[in-house]
Amino acid sequence: LLPEIVLPDYKEIASKIKGNEISVEEVEIENTLNYLQRSRAKFTTENRPAQNKDFIEIEYQSKNINNDKKVEDRFILGDGGFMKGFEDNLIGMQSNQEKEFLVKFPDNAPQKDLAGKDVNFKVKMISVQKMELVELNDEFAKQFGGFDNLVALKSNIREGLTAEKEESEKQRRRAEFLEKIAEKIDFEMPEKLVEAEKQRLLEDLKNNISSKFKISFQDYLASVKQTEEELKKTFAREAKKRIKNFLVLKEI
Numbered sequence: 057l058l059p060e061i062v063l064p065d066y067k068e069i070a071s072k073i074k075g076n077e078i079s080v081e082e083v084e085i086e087n088t089l090n091y092l093q094r095s096r097a098k099f100t101t102e103n104r105p106a107q108n109k110d111f112i113e114i115e116y117q118s119k120n121i122n123n124d125k126k127v128e129d130r131f132i133l134g135d136g137g138f139m140k141g142f143e144d145n146l147i148g149m150q151s152n153q154e155k156e157f158l159v160k161f162p163d164n165a166p167q168k169d170l171a172g173k174d175v176n177f178k179v180k181m182i183s184v185q186k187m188e189l190v191e192l193n194d195e196f197a198k199q200f201g202g203f204d205n206l207v208a209l210k211s212n213i214r215e216g217l218t219a220e221k222e223e224s225e226k227q228r229r230r231a232e233f234l235e236k237i238a239e240k241i242d243f244e245m246p247e248k249l250v251e252a253e254k255q256r257l258l259e260d261l262k263n264n265i266s267s268k269f270k271i272s273f274q275d276y277l278a279s280v281k282q283t284e285e286e287l288k289k290t291f292a293r294e295a296k297k298r299i300k301n302f303l304v305l306k307e308i
Contacts, residue, residue, distance in 0.1 A: 253295035
């Protein structure tokens, strides 16, 4: 049974929440254009040492990560998002070349047992490709359909970024609104709902660990020195907050 929710004057609360001004900087438009430019880039396989801004494909492994399992990855050298020092060691490698080196993990690494330590990696360079960017001009803009020139494309990008920021601001105000209402409401939380939400948060974490950090969930548990059940208990506060927001919105 869901608890009874007695709402405060939520319209009065909402009227006092101030919105932030929305603006789009020129650098944001340029960043979006650069992303589109890369999406239309031409790639040519090269038989030479890898350089910064080459598109490379590698295979790597480490005894300290994911049980020494081989992982394949493809990215622009210098933009891959690996920890500091990893990509620097790939510069100068050629196709089919293998290399072994140490990389120091940052102090805030998600794998707590590796934070601040030197970790050994074995890497094989599978391929090196030169990336040729097309020129940013009116012809480039026409490739995306409905744009006569680059000015029109930039205008459309500005509109899109503005809409995204407006939606983001709407969600921020919504979250603040719910938080202020929740402060004025107290009720007994249904345990079954809490348990279900904790499990959902746990599954979300498992997916994030796999996709972002490329390690198994068991390796992650070992690094934070917790069991799955112990970790699940830490989600209680967030689970209760989400349920409270859900019940408040349902009542509204």
